[in-house]
Structure formats: structure tokens, C-alpha cells
Amino acid sequence: MWNSIQCAVQGRSHVKDGIPCQDKTFYSNVNDVQVIALADGAGSAQFSHYGAETVTKFICSELSEQFDFYFAEEDGVIVKQQVMSGVIKCLQEQAAELKCEMKDLASTLLVVAVKEEKFIIAHIGDGVIGYLKDDELKIASQPENGEFVNTTIFTTSKDVLMTMKLIKGSLGQIRGFILMSDGTEVSLYNKKEKRLADVLKKIMKMSILISSDKIEEQLQQSFTLVVSQATTDDCSIAILMDDRDEFKGxxxxxxxxxxxxxxxxxxxxxxxxxxxxxxxxxxxxxxxxxxxxxxxxxxxxxxxxxxxxxxxxxxxxxxxxxxxxxxxxxx
Amino acid sequence: MDNNMLLRIEDLVNNPTPRVPICLCLDTSGSMGAVEGECVKTGETIYEDGRTWNLVTGGTSRIDELQKGVEQFYKAIRDDEIAVYSAEICIVTFDNKATCVLDFANIERQEVVPELKPIGDTAMGEGVNLALDLLERRKQEYKDKGVDYYQPWLVLMTDGVPNGDVSELNRAVNRTVEMINQKKLTVFPIGIGNETDMSTLNSFSPKRPALKLQGLKFQEFFAWLSKSVSKTSQSTPGESVKLDLEGIKGWAEL
The missing domain is CATH 1.10.10.10 (Winged helix-like DNA-binding domain superfamily/Winged helix DNA-binding domain)
Known part of the structure; x- marks a missing residue:
């Protein structure tokens, strides 16, 4: 049994300029595959909030249906190519619908899928993917910014296959996964030490003790009043936590x-x-x-x-x- | 309701604010002492910076206005709640030689803008090369300390024709153009007065033409520049910071 928690809040500059929250998260539990995904729409892309929503939904569905195939495939390039061809097809269809260019739907993409004892992680662009193992928070994938802080790779970038990160493995002692956007990074990821804030461990553990609805409500409040005050950008987070210890109350x-x-x-x-x-x-x-x-x-x-x-x-x-x-x- | 917070301010990590390194590369050659406005000739002349000048009393010199503009720039940055933590400025002057008169540091530590004095020739190539070296060094310092940064800015202001070492000038142009084409530098070449060699300034800017300052509107230019720094320091990945061309109209001629 796995619990998921998601939260996305509109950045202060987006509130001021009337721009929708471009950070999107999605969770699915289909075919015994648990998937959390997070995408941060590109600041300059007109419809990136739609693009971010589309790719999170697509990747959750794709990994639910194709988990075994992707996990068994030894050649990571084939996996990346197949995943990205699906992402691009999805974005092309949406671009046609919205009568815009595909680049107007650009976003980052972070995803973790878990089935039984196996997991797959994929990451395009900035944001951080972490995991909880042996009661310690660790980093699975760091942000991929260019030289400058306001540059990164997006789903629509030409060199996406070159920089996309793909990880698979067995869960072992891993108890949970965490995805965050660059807005959240500012407050909850120490860039110099490449370390996640300790409070995330508490939140991950709380997700077992408290109902998802309640914890999401509190997280939303904390993000609005604390995390989003440290940046002008949108802030989002998605957590997948193993409840195998079966907390009975x-x-x-x-x-x-x-x-x-x-x-x-x-x-x-x-x-x-x-x-x-x-x-x-x-x-x-x-x-x-x-x-x-x-x-x-x-x-x-x-x-x-x-x-x-x-x-x-x-x-x-x-x-x-x-x-x-x-x-x-x-x- | 604060009791219901899952995380509090003390739980957050303290990442340094991403920096915008800016180098002001300023012409302080003798011609920057040229005066505009009401003035009276003294009858004396002086040969400097490649030409003969009439000495006058009264009027406003270019260098005085530039000095006020730079001070205004610092004030505007200090008054901006975001730019004050992100902008880092260094000042290079060029006359007979290139000099770093104010090295990179946190704005709050740069209490006084050094006095700019007009003297000698226009070693522009040497000035730009020193400016690029200092920007590179600062970026390396950011990398070593794990500080994120934005694309560096080079503001080049001159009122004349470069008359320093030709090979240095060519090297400066090549380095600048290469960095701009690789999207590693933003350059603002600004001409002052009517005697500026705009073609040389344009050679530093392959993507857009150099700008010519209207009269002595240094303060308007630096006010615009500080707003642009503020905007850039809030930009997020994928967001192209568009320069406010309407804002430029107040101080420049394209």
C-alpha cells in the first residue's frame, strides 16, 4: 500500500501578473503501478500550464501500462526514445487543439513509478527527485540547469534525449519518493550541499499517520504561507510513501x-x-x-x-x- | 491556525540568492570632460584624447553626469528588495589604461562609488578585456561557492573613438561577440554625445544595434537598467526577459 501527497501553489509573481500556476502534479494507481509525476511549465511558454498538466497525466498512464516493458528493457536509449515519442505526440495533439506551437507547451518533467519491488525514475530539466532509505533522505536526481539559473531543459527542447535522466532498480529499504519543482528547491533543497531539508522526512512519515486529505490541506497551507514566500516562482511537491509497516492507528x-x-x-x-x-x-x-x-x-x-x-x-x-x-x- | 503548519520558516534551508553579475565598463578618457549647456570659453586650449579642446567654465560635463548616473544606479538597486540581494556590480574605467576601480562585492559593502576623472586616451579594447576577465573570475567564484547565477551583463559606455592597442580592441570584440552568440553574455553598448564611433560600438553587439544616449540622460538610462536587473533577477527557467523598449525611448535613440 502506498500513500500519495501532492501540492502546487501559484507563485507570487504569477498572482501579481494574473498568470496561472504552471506547476502541475498527478498521481495514478492503475494495474498495481503507483505513479507520481510533476511538471513545471516554462515561464515564457504561453500555454505551459496545459502542457505541464498533459505530460503529467500522459506519463502516469504510460508507465502504468508499460511498466514491465520499460523495466525489462536493458537499453535506456530505447526507453527514453519511446517515452519521449509519446510525450511529443501528446503535446503535438494538444498544440493542434489550442492552435499554438508545441514550444508553447514546454515544461520540465519528473516522475517515479513503483510496481511491487521495482521502481523507475525519469527526469527532464530542473527540480529535484529524492528518496527515503534507511531513515535518510537521499537525492536520486539533481536539477539540470544550464550554466545560468534561469535556463533548463524542457520536454520540447532539441537535446532532451541527451539530458533526460532515467533510473530503475529494486526498492530494498526505500520507503518513499519525493518530487519538487525549482520554486520548492529554493526552500527545501540545499543547493551547495545537495541535500534535502530534514522537515521533508517528517512530512513523509506524517503521510502514514494522517489521512492524505488532511496532510494535503496542511501542506497547501504551509506552502502558501511559508515556502512560496521565499520565491516569486510557483512551488510544488509530490510524495509517494510506502505504508507497508501498516500503521494500524x-x-x-x-x-x-x-x-x-x-x-x-x-x-x-x-x-x-x-x-x-x-x-x-x-x-x-x-x-x-x-x-x-x-x-x-x-x-x-x-x-x-x-x-x-x-x-x-x-x-x-x-x-x-x-x-x-x-x-x-x-x- | 499557524499551529497547523506542517513546516515553518526555521525548517527551510538557506540557499544564497542567485546573482546577476554586472560590469560597468566606462570611458573616462579626456573627452568625457567635455561640457554641455551654458559655458564660457577661457581662451585656453588643451590637446588630449586625440584632439584639441577649448577650456571653458560653467556647463555640465559628461563625466559629472555619468558619476551621478552610476550613483543613481546604486541607489535604485539598493531600494529594490530583490535586486539588492542579487545584483553584483564591478566598475572598470578605461582611459590611457584599463583599471578596475570597484571590484565585485555585495552591494551593501560597496558604500561609495569612486570618483570618475576624465584623463588621457580611449583604451576601449583594454577596458572591455579587463571587464570580461573580471566577469569570468566572478562566475568561477560563484561556481566554487555553489551560488547560482544569471547571464552576466556588460555595460559599455563611451563618447569617442577607441585609440588604444588595435589588437586588444579586436580581441575584445571577438571575445564579446563569441560570448553573445553562445548566449553567455548580455551587452549594452551606449554611445554618449555626437562624436562616438557607433560602428565600433555596434561591432560589440551582433544581436541588436548599440544605443545612443539622448543628451546627458545618464540617470534615465541607469534607472532603466536597475529595473531591468530587478526583472531579470526574478526570471525563471524558460522565461525570456524582454527588454522594455518603450522604457528605452526616454533616454536613447536607436
Whole structure:
């Protein structure tokens, strides 16, 4: 079982100039193939937001249908040629429909497909592809910019086959994959050290504990208020996370696992853990702080400490009416 | 609602702002001391920069206006919230020789623009070669430190005819043209006054003609330049930054 999370927000300069968000993401789960794709439409291409959407949908469908063929093919050039001929055909059809040139649909393309224990990665242009292995975030494919930061390779570039990156392999200890556009790179990829921000590991792990809808909602909010403030460009991210450990809910965790999740000492008292558990159970229905305090028999100022800690860990959320609600799956 | 954030400012990595390296390559030959506006001849003459000049009192000299323009450029960049972190400027002057009077550094560290003084001949080739060398060195420094950068800019301003070493001039033209054709350099050749050798300036710019400054509108030019820097420093891959030709009309004749 795999979970996917996607998020794309319009850049500040695009909001100002009335240009749509040119970053697009797509996820598909067909034929037991999980695919996430992300494309960043070229700034100067008039319809690049359409182009980005088209190529993400196409590549997800193509890899779902042809995963075994592509994985078995030893010659990477043949795979690249076949993938790109499909991409180009798709873009040509769309260009005819929109009565524009194909270059008006230019975008980057990042994709990860997983089937059973196998994976395929493809990357055109900038943006970063990372993965989580042995509890460490690693880089699978770095951004392909030219010499200058505002140049890159696009799906419609002449030399796309020369620079397109293709990787395949066995999952082994890999637990998840992450795709990001260059706008997100600014905040979440250390270019000098070629390292992804540690917070991404937390987000990937949270995707197992919390429903995809909720985590996407929080991610959208974080990207709008934090990530997109560091750049004028669109920002997007797509995550695919393995849920094979089968998190059955907070109440099924051992004492030690609960301590770990709550980031408290493993020798913490059972009473303390029970208090957290009680709050999480009680907040499965939206409640005010006063009600929480009453429920766990503490004064509100002491109950607030527990509630704040759970908020910081993103296990509960504060809702619009100064109430709180549990996010983490309980049972 | 801030409590619901999955990531906070302190979680973000701190990447350096991508830089736009700009070299102002300025003619400070004797002819830049030429005066326009109301002035009175003193009756004395002087031979400099290949010709005889009447000495005058009053009026406004080209070099004074250029000095004000460069200072205005720095101010405009400092006032722009994005350009101030991305633009990096160096100033090369050329007269009898080429000199780097202000080396590349963060704008905030370049507190004072050096005083420009008109003297001697017009060693333009030497000036441009030094400017290109400094731009190359700066790019290497960016690469070594893992700092992203945009295409470098060379602003070449002159009011006369080059009279330095001919082979240096030819080398400068060839290097500049090659870099422009390889999309590795943006050049702005600007002629000042009516005596500029526009054909030489044009030879530095294979893609578009050199521009001639209207009168002494240095400040208007540098205001336009700073806006263009700001626009470039916000550009994203695939976005061609179109020069605002309407904006040029205020200070240049094509």
C-alpha cells in the first residue's frame, strides 16, 4: 500500500501578473503501478500550464501500462526514445487543439513509478527527485540547469534525449519518493550541499499517520504561507510513501512506539502517555480547550501544554472556532 | 491556525540568492570632460584624447553626469528588495589604461562609488578585456561557492573613438561577440554625445544595434537598467526577459 501527497501553489509573481500556476502534479494507481509525476511549465511558454498538466497525466498512464516493458528493457536509449515519442505526440495533439506551437507547451518533467519491488525514475530539466532509505533522505536526481539559473531543459527542447535522466532498480529499504519543482528547491533543497531539508522526512512519515486529505490541506497551507514566500516562482511537491509497516492507528502502538511518536522520553510514566491518548481519543470529535481540560481533569493552563505539544507534532489541528480535532489515525 | 503548519520558516534551508553579475565598463578618457549647456570659453586650449579642446567654465560635463548616473544606479538597486540581494556590480574605467576601480562585492559593502576623472586616451579594447576577465573570475567564484547565477551583463559606455592597442580592441570584440552568440553574455553598448564611433560600438553587439544616449540622460538610462536587473533577477527557467523598449525611448535613440 502506498500513500500519495501532492501540492502546487501559484507563485507570487504569477498572482501579481494574473498568470496561472504552471506547476502541475498527478498521481495514478492503475494495474498495481503507483505513479507520481510533476511538471513545471516554462515561464515564457504561453500555454505551459496545459502542457505541464498533459505530460503529467500522459506519463502516469504510460508507465502504468508499460511498466514491465520499460523495466525489462536493458537499453535506456530505447526507453527514453519511446517515452519521449509519446510525450511529443501528446503535446503535438494538444498544440493542434489550442492552435499554438508545441514550444508553447514546454515544461520540465519528473516522475517515479513503483510496481511491487521495482521502481523507475525519469527526469527532464530542473527540480529535484529524492528518496527515503534507511531513515535518510537521499537525492536520486539533481536539477539540470544550464550554466545560468534561469535556463533548463524542457520536454520540447532539441537535446532532451541527451539530458533526460532515467533510473530503475529494486526498492530494498526505500520507503518513499519525493518530487519538487525549482520554486520548492529554493526552500527545501540545499543547493551547495545537495541535500534535502530534514522537515521533508517528517512530512513523509506524517503521510502514514494522517489521512492524505488532511496532510494535503496542511501542506497547501504551509506552502502558501511559508515556502512560496521565499520565491516569486510557483512551488510544488509530490510524495509517494510506502505504508507497508501498516500503521494500524495510535491506540495499537506499544508504549515505546507512542513515546517515540510523541517525542517524549521512553521511560515516561504510563499516566502521561494515557493523558495524551485520552486527549487524542476525546478530540476525534471537535472540542474546545476547556472541554479537553475538564475531560482529563486538569486546569486549562496545564491541559494547554498537552494540546500545544500535540499541535506542534501535527497529531491534532486547531480548527476555525478555537477548537481542536485529532488528525492522527487512532484505530 | 499557524499551529497547523506542517513546516515553518526555521525548517527551510538557506540557499544564497542567485546573482546577476554586472560590469560597468566606462570611458573616462579626456573627452568625457567635455561640457554641455551654458559655458564660457577661457581662451585656453588643451590637446588630449586625440584632439584639441577649448577650456571653458560653467556647463555640465559628461563625466559629472555619468558619476551621478552610476550613483543613481546604486541607489535604485539598493531600494529594490530583490535586486539588492542579487545584483553584483564591478566598475572598470578605461582611459590611457584599463583599471578596475570597484571590484565585485555585495552591494551593501560597496558604500561609495569612486570618483570618475576624465584623463588621457580611449583604451576601449583594454577596458572591455579587463571587464570580461573580471566577469569570468566572478562566475568561477560563484561556481566554487555553489551560488547560482544569471547571464552576466556588460555595460559599455563611451563618447569617442577607441585609440588604444588595435589588437586588444579586436580581441575584445571577438571575445564579446563569441560570448553573445553562445548566449553567455548580455551587452549594452551606449554611445554618449555626437562624436562616438557607433560602428565600433555596434561591432560589440551582433544581436541588436548599440544605443545612443539622448543628451546627458545618464540617470534615465541607469534607472532603466536597475529595473531591468530587478526583472531579470526574478526570471525563471524558460522565461525570456524582454527588454522594455518603450522604457528605452526616454533616454536613447536607436
Amino acid at each position: 495510535f491506540m495499537k502502538l506499544s508504549h515505546c512506539e507512542k513515546c517515540n511518536l510523541l517525542k517524549i522520553e521512553s521511560n515516561s510514566s504510563k499516566k502521561r502517555i494515557k493523558r495524551y491518548s485520552d486527549i487524542l481519543l476525546f478530540l476525534q470529535k471537535r472540542q474546545s480547550l476547556v472541554n479537553v481540560a475538564r475531560y482529563i481533569h486538569l486546569k486549562p493552563k496545564y491541559a494547554k501544554r498537552y494540546v500545544q505539544k500535540l499541535c506542534e507534532l501535527n497529531l491534532i489541528e486547531k480548527t476555525n472556532h478555537s477548537c481542536y480535532q485529532t488528525l492522527v489515525k487512532m484505530n
